[in-house]
Amino acid sequence: MQIVPVIMCGGGGTRLWPASRTSYPKPFVPLMGAQSTFTQTLERVGNRALFSAPMILASEAHRFLVAGACAEADVTDARLVLEPEARDTAAAITAAALLAQRQNPQALLLVLAADHLIRDIAAFQQTCEIGLKAAEAGAIVTFGIKPQSAHTGYGYIQADATLLAPGVNRVKAFHEKPDAATASAHVAAGLLWNSGNFLMRADSFLAEIAAFEPELLEAVTASVDQAGELWGAVRLEPDAFRRARKVSVDYAVLERSGKVGVVAASYDWSDLGTWESIWELAGKDEAGNALIGEIETLDASRNYVHSPRLLTTLMGVNDLAVVVTDDAVLISDRNRSAEVKQLVARLEQRRPKIVAEPKRGYRPWGHYETLDLGPRYQVKRIVVHQGGKLSLQKHFHRAETWTVVAGSAMVEIDGTRKLVSENESVYLPLGCVHRLENPGKVPLVLIEVQCGAYLGEDDIIRIEDVYARV
Amino acid sequence: MQIVPVIMCGGGGTRLWPASRTSYPKPFVPLMGAQSTFTQTLERVGNRALFSAPMILASEAHRFLVAGACAEADVTDARLVLEPEARDTAAAITAAALLAQRQNPQALLLVLAADHLIRDIAAFQQTCEIGLKAAEAGAIVTFGIKPQSAHTGYGYIQADATLLAPGVNRVKAFHEKPDAATASAHVAAGLLWNSGNFLMRADSFLAEIAAFEPELLEAVTASVDQAGELWGAVRLEPDAFRRARKVSVDYAVLERSGKVGVVAASYDWSDLGTWESIWELAGKDEAGNALIGEIETLDASRNYVHSPRLLTTLMGVNDLAVVVTDDAVLISDRNRSAEVKQLVARLEQRRPKIVAEPKRGYRPWGHYETLDLGPRYQVKRIVVHQGGKLSLQKHFHRAETWTVVAGSAMVEIDGTRKLVSENESVYLPLGCVHRLENPGKVPLVLIEVQCGAYLGEDDIIRIEDVYARV
Incomplete structure (x- = not known):
């Protein structure tokens, strides 16, 4: 049986500022090497013999970042679930469990943070395999990491001697982030770092939620029942979702349940917290x-x-x-x-x-960056992915000159379409209704020179948009 | 009688890197406030009742920086003298003295570094006035600063009790940059910082040079005799100038002459060395x-x-x-x-x-900056001063699109002239002979998008240039 990876893209952009921003949070920043931890997480569960298509939980505001990163990593089967607002991990995982269970009543979930570092994929898979038996038998199997130091930034897991399955001990207690002395004592006593990743059956998790957080379950169930669709993603119904108590899965379930086990993982792990x-x-x-x-x-x-x-x-x-x-x-x-x-x-x-924002702005069709900003002009580099299509739009306060410097652009101006290729320009007079599209096989790069008295991003009237932003 | 300020623009770009570069040295960088020390130096000698038009000694490579800074400061009477290579201060000041003497045999020179800070203009003028009598009588009057600290980065001047004129003591000895203990002893003994500025008659300086450095005087005289003209500036003849010994005015004259006096200056002074x-x-x-x-x-x-x-x-x-x-x-x-x-x-x-270079490149007609550089394209912001005129030129490897975002441009393409104004573009095909000019009353700002396989600054064939760069 395959495991459904549930990749949690919560987490703000503050602790690793200025590399991360609230609209460009930690999972999407290439912090260690060329890849972001989100991309590394996709890769970690890329073995389709062991893992099914991943389910990705993210804020609505980050849907284009997630989609862009999936496309770049050639992951085409991911199921994106959008949270209308952040309600902490208990609500998010409950939604994931409900959605997974509806597809497969016996679904097994592997909950993973998108912003952690685990470099040894083989050791990670092995840990998943060790935990599988106990999880199939109904346990919630957390992944404990053998401490490298008496870290005060992590929670600790205390196991007892009872084996739930080979390699999986029952959890005796969870301990909050300790002070230095307590951390040393924890390490000496053989406690493990709580990596926040865990493996379980969707139904056994939902049974615990029903027992401990019935109102949260009711709210999230309603939100899932009435979920809509946004740009190919599941959009949880906002009003019901907002009723769910804001509580972490640790408080809501793990620290209260008798079914929690731990497998001692041997791989290096970090939450890249600072x-x-x-x-x-x-x-x-x-x-x-x-x-x-x-x-x-x-x-x-x-x-x-x-x-x-x-x-x-x-x-x-x-x-x-x-x-x-x-x-x-x-x-x-x-x-x-x-x-x-x-x-x-x-x-x-x-x-x-x-x-809030990095210098490069991410959009569903690609990205842009301001290169120069004067009192009555602005210069931007605009990159449109293959097949990307900006909204049909107009501006009241600026004219634009576009010069294509790589790839080809299909430009529509007041109903007339025209192909503009490398080393060609096109002028967009103030007030014209226009659209930009990359019909080609390589990324389109163009330089936009705006002239006008007001150059804010909000001088844009969207008439039509394939990404549902109208 | 007016004093001729001789402003020395030597000094490299290394000690205050990365704000300064070899092609954009310290005198031209706004280090303290909005103005550069060069501009502040011009202002310090701006009182035309006391000072005549300044003579500015600078490297040929920096002539556009000097001219630009003079224009910005509205100083239209400066006489620019270009050194074909740096031969230290003795040769440069000798050239200045010869040139000044030819205009006025009784000329009084005030030698000033362009990269020092003196904020109290009134106190500075007062010091000049105190030194005037002794200088007129034939002394070389150095400006000594009352130490603010036992600084180890400055040389010290030791005066004796003999007065050359009221307020001007004879110099007993110059002391090199000291170690910390010696510096404290110097300060305790009432020695003064050597600010490197001094006032003297051109002829009395030249008499000392004739006595101590006759070969240097011969070389510099030949260089001045054969001096050419470059873009309105005096260009010292290079071959003769290169024969001058590379020696500071301190070693060549000040430390050897019996005519040196010192006036104790009461203003704050710094060489902004670090x-x-x-x-x-x-x-x-x-x-x-x-x-x-x-x-x-x-x-x-x-x-x-x-x-x-x-x-x-x-x-x-x-x-x-x-x-x-x-x-x-x-x-x-x-x-x-x-x-x-x-x-x-x-x-x-x-x-x-x-x-070597700052991101902004300075040219006689204005300045430019690369905003973006891709594999086959480059974007630049080009600013042309009022009346500025780029060379008539062509490129073999790139086409260019110019969009004017402020001011007006007169553009010549293959013999046809065209006025291009704000929010208009013009295309320059590969190989066309073109020229850009600002005929207007405000600075011209344009965005240049280059497309081509090779985008180096050296793909430029200059056919004609008002700044003599062909």
Whole structure:
């Protein structure tokens, strides 16, 4: 029997700011290597002999990010479930369990966070296989990680000697994030890190939810019953979903249920919660610096630098976390990188946009970036995926000149269609009804020069849109 | 009698990298406030009752920077003297003295570095007036600064009790940059910082040069005799100039002459030699941070941050110098910022372009900046001053689309001239002979989209150029 991976894309964009933003959260940022952890998670459950098509739970606001990442990873069978608002993990997993059960009453679910790092796919699969028997027998099998250190940022799992199945011990207790002394005691006592991943039958999970959170189950069931469809995804009905109690699956089920087991996983795992934790996992030079991008150091040690675009130089500095993006720079004591949250809270007051959005804007048809912004003009690079199609639209305050620099564009202006190819331009007078489309086999790249007195993103009247944004 | 200010624009771009570059050196960078020190120096000698039109000595490579800065400061009477190569200060000042003397045999020269900070113009003028009498009587009057600290980065001047004129003591000795203990002793003994500025008659300086450096004088005289003209500037003849010994005016004259006096100046002065010295002079917040740009700090103190474009955040860090430009970032222990030189020496090997050039390229007609660079395209913002005129040119490997976003452009393509105004575009096919000109009264801003297989700056055939670059 195949396992249904349930990939949870919750989690904000604050702890790894400025690389992550609320509209471009951690799972989608390439933090370790070229791939995002979301893409790595898809790959981890890519073996279709063991895993079925994944179910992906994400915020409605992130649906284009998810779809884009699935397309890039060539995952065409994923089932996307959109949460109209974040109601924490108990509600989300209950929705996933209900949807999976309707397809297959015996469905087995593997709940996975999209923003964790697990590099050893074989060891991960093996752990799933070890947990399978107990899960089939009705247990909720959590994945416990043998601690690498007395980490104070993770919860701990205490097993007892009872075996639910070979390799799966019954859980005696869950422990919250400890202080340093308690963490050391936990490690000495053989407790495991709670990785937040677990394996179970949908029906046995739902039975626990029915017992412990009947009102939550009722609300989520109603939301699933009345779910709509949005751009090929399941859209949970918002009013019912909002009635579900906001509670984590740990509080709602795992810490209260008698059916919880743990399998001790042997792979490296991290929740990549802070720049500090990313430095720990990254490859380092002889001086202990982890350097991502073009970096030059002079007498600098134990620093983390993430600067994919700008040449960054360090001189006589130690133990810093440095993150340089196209629009913001963070320079932090590496050991205090968990405090980024406070910094972001402050920025949210003064510079909300820099917390919310990356410089590159992601859209269902591709992405765009402002290259230059003057008092009465703006220049953008627009990239449209193969087959991508912008909405039919018009502007009241700006004219645009498009120059295609790669690929081909089908441009519609006031009802007339025209193919524009590399090294050709087209002018869009103020007020014209226009649409841009990539009919080709390679990405379309064009440079848009806007002229006008008002250049905000909100000067756009959408007349028709294939992505249901009208 | 008026004083001829001789503004020396030597000095490289290494100590304040990445804000300065070899092709965009320190005098032209706005380091303290909105103005560059070059512009501030022009302003300091702007009182035409006391000072005549300035003579500006600069490298040939920097002539457009000088001209642009003079135009911006509305200084139309400056006389620009171009050094075909850097031969240190003795040769440069000798050339200035010869040129000044030919215009006025009694000329008084005030030699000033273009990259120093003196904020109190009134006190500066007063010091010049105090020195005037002694200079007229034949002395070389140096400006000594009352030390603010036992600085080890400056040379010191020791005066004796003999007065050459009221307020001007005879110099007993010059002392090189001292170690910390010697510096303290110097300060205790009442020595003055050597600010490198001095006032003298051209003929009395030349008499000393004739006595101490006759070969240098011969070489520079020949170079001045055969000087040419380049774009309105005096261009010293290169072969003769190259024969001049490379020696500072300090070694060649000041330390050997018996005619040297010193006036104790009461104004604040700095050579802005390191980011540390700039931090010392800058305004600071309560925690001792000097923050230029949009900066957010959380528990950070005594830092210097210069980041005019990117939002920069500091968290739990102290005593750093942070400089963020459009293409490079420096993060240094503030107390070690003098070591930037070593860092730059290393970068010169690996990334010569980032040491040589700023992201914005300065040209006689204005400036340009690359906004985007792809495999077969490039986007630039081109700004042409009023009256600016690019060369008549063609390219073998690229076509260009120009969209005017501010001002008006006169565009010539294969002999046909056309006025292109805001929100209009023009296409320049590969191989066409073209020219761009700003005939208007406001700066012209245009966006250039280049398409082609090779996009290097060297694919340009100049057919005609008003700035003599053909």
